[in-house]
Amino acid sequence: MVASMIEESLLITYGAKIKKYKKNEYVFKEGQKARYYYQVSSGEVKMNNFLENGKEFVQSFFNAPRSFGEPPLFSDILYPANAVATKDSEILQLEKTTFLNLLRENPDIHLKVTQAIALRLYYKAIMATEISSQEPEHCILRVLDYLKKDVYGLSGPFSFKVNLTRQQIAHLTGLRVETVIRATKSLEKKNELLIKNRKLYR
Amino acid sequence: MVASMIEESLLITYGAKIKKYKKNEYVFKEGQKARYYYQVSSGEVKMNNFLENGKEFVQSFFNAPRSFGEPPLFSDILYPANAVATKDSEILQLEKTTFLNLLRENPDIHLKVTQAIALRLYYKAIMATEISSQEPEHCILRVLDYLKKDVYGLSGPFSFKVNLTRQQIAHLTGLRVETVIRATKSLEKKNELLIKNRKLYR
DNA sequence: TGAATTTTATGATTTGAATCATAAGGCATT
DNA sequence: AATGCCTTATGATTCAAATCATAAAATTCA
Numbered sequence: 001m002v003a004s005m006i007e008e009s010l011l012i013t014y015g016a017k018i019k020k021y022k023k024n025e026y027v028f029k030e031g032q033k034a035r036y037y038y039q040v041s042s043g044e045v046k047m048n049n050f051l052e053n054g055k056e057f058v059q060s061f062f063n064a065p066r067s068f069g070e071p072p073l074f075s076d077i078l079y080p081a082n083a084v085a086t087k088d089s090e091i092l093q094l095e096k097t098t099f100l101n102l103l104r105e106n107p108d109i110h111l112k113v114t115q116a117i118a119l120r121l122y123y124k125a126i127m128a129t130e131i132s133s134q135e136p137e138h139c140i141l142r143v144l145d146y147l148k149k150d151v152y153g154l155s156g157p158f159s160f161k162v163n164l165t166r167q168q169i170a171h172l173t174g175l176r177v178e179t180v181i182r183a184t185k186s187l188e189k190k191n192e193l194l195i196k197n198r199k200l201y202r
Numbered sequence: 203m204v205a206s207m208i209e210e211s212l213l214i215t216y217g218a219k220i221k222k223y224k225k226n227e228y229v230f231k232e233g234q235k236a237r238y239y240y241q242v243s244s245g246e247v248k249m250n251n252f253l254e255n256g257k258e259f260v261q262s263f264f265n266a267p268r269s270f271g272e273p274p275l276f277s278d279i280l281y282p283a284n285a286v287a288t289k290d291s292e293i294l295q296l297e298k299t300t301f302l303n304l305l306r307e308n309p310d311i312h313l314k315v316t317q318a319i320a321l322r323l324y325y326k327a328i329m330a331t332e333i334s335s336q337e338p339e340h341c342i343l344r345v346l347d348y349l350k351k352d353v354y355g356l357s358g359p360f361s362f363k364v365n366l367t368r369q370q371i372a373h374l375t376g377l378r379v380e381t382v383i384r385a386t387k388s389l390e391k392k393n394e395l396l397i398k399n400r401k402l403y404r
Numbered sequence: 405t406g407a408a409t410t411t412t413a414t415g416a417t418t419t420g421a422a423t424c425a426t427a428a429g430g431c432a433t434t
Numbered sequence: 435a436a437t438g439c440c441t442t443a444t445g446a447t448t449c450a451a452a453t454c455a456t457a458a459a460a461t462t463c464a
Contacts, residue, residue: 111305174335174336383441428441433437
């Protein structure tokens, strides 16, 4: 179910370079022009925004072998968010024009890229609905279910060990930590979540 | 700036049919499997969800010549929202497999489709941030600016006559009508909006 | 190992959008 | 022209999440 992205060897063939990023280092920033196609080789990247009030909103996390930041490569738009390494990471980067050539010359890969973007749009559509719904518990379950099913391909009850802190869930949902803590407890009571020494299972 | 979609003549060549929908008629419903590629020929379609409490959330409006509902054609996912004609409309529909063939045989068009999806993802990312921000005024301005710039390609101040009711804006932002009414008035005072006999200009 | 930071936790208070109530102005339909 | 529906409008009230405060547990890291 994880949209497997472009083979690293193929990217290298086309001249992609592996860049190393330290934890908390920026890959790109909101408002910049897109110059490269990025694909996580190791580590983890998050895309985020900082709101007026200084609060962080996390669009999504990206692990190997997922790509990120493609949309502005296709349209004449600027990055709508920052990309930051959340761990020491290695990221493949390929020049925009070379990337577009790669797609032109490899229709199957183009289709995979489209698939990956389509899946992210699907996720965003769901999250927009949930965030607008003003129902914290439901909203949290949706993020977790999305990760469980669409990202990690799991299905059994409580088979998904959530590797996110309450704070990270808060950033993904636009809620506050305290609200997430209280909501997850309430969800445990309702048997929607399992909490085993502080870790969430869904 | 409006991503021009696939030429109608080409779609017809590939066997697309024009279907007529009455106002308020459903094109597809949440949870269904995707069977067709859809492109508005005339009229207007909206995609929406109904929340637990019966409230409507509108993902987006689609006018000619925009396509909608593609993401589930690429992945093994179900429609995350309903598609409803908001006016009497004519909509081109093309079988999923034929559509995918069309893309394979026409790389330039595949690229255009990818562009259109990428642009929608960009919009969703921005809206998710805004909706999460809990700042109604800012959120409203963002929807309007998106429509003004990215959909209609306008740029002068107050050059965009907003053809949405306060209620429609509410549905797009997840706010309540009363909040939108109060927020737009406040925005007029701050010179961010113009209100000329009840119509909004941005 | 110990210090510093982050995470989880919980209670009290505030706040602002939702909700409720009501009404007038527009618009479409007959 | 009359009817009814939708939109805009505004004030009063409610309510739930944000905020504030505080602290213990866990993790990171020097």
